[in-house]
Amino acid sequence: MVCLGNICRSPLAEGILKHRAKEAGLDWVVDSAGTNGYHVGEAPHRLSQKVAKLNGIDICDQRARRFVKEDFDRYDKIYAMADDVLDEIKWIAKEKYNPAKVDLFLNELHPGKNKSVPDPWYGTEPGYHEVYKLIDETCDAIISKYANVQIEK
Ligand code: 4NP
Secondary structure (H helix, E strand, O other): OOOOOOOHHHHHHHHHHHHHHHHOOOOOOOOOOOOOOOOOOOOOOOHHHHHHHHHHOOOOOOOOOEEOOOOOOOOOOOEOHHHHHHHHHHHHHHOOOOOOHHHEEHHHOOOOOOOOOHHHHHHHHHHHHHHHHHHHHHHHHHHHHHHHOOOOO
16 A cells, blocks of 8 residues: 555555455455655554544554565555556656556546545545545455455465
8 A cells, every 4th residue: 555655545545454354354464655755654644543543443553664666576466545656656666667566546446547545634634534435445345356366476
């Protein structure tokens, strides 16, 4: 799960998908990162923590890290929260970029629409609730789609 700062959107996506996968008995490794390094080492934004907690999900132990090209070796699927994030992923990954592993996150909810999760960073609390709902619905779609898929190594 990749966004710009790894403090607002992708920590929610990591927390929600981990929670859903656990509920579904799936042994998935879910992680998140940001393409810019401005917030490395920081906990998620307080409003992301707040909306997660209101929905029964605790993300306070997460710490921001920067996306690295080696993430293409470590993970089967890489979701970009927005189109600008996708551009940055390509730029960081360079020769390791593998388009087969990457998609815009919201394409799992609205296939082929190439929509972006709005960035709540510049806004107020209602924006975080809106983003939570979008991410939550998309995580449900991901669980339904991949729960029975075996990935070949
Ligand atoms: P995020 O939001 O990508 O959802 O974590 C942002 C957080 C910080 C900044 C940009 C987006 N920033 O420029 O510091």
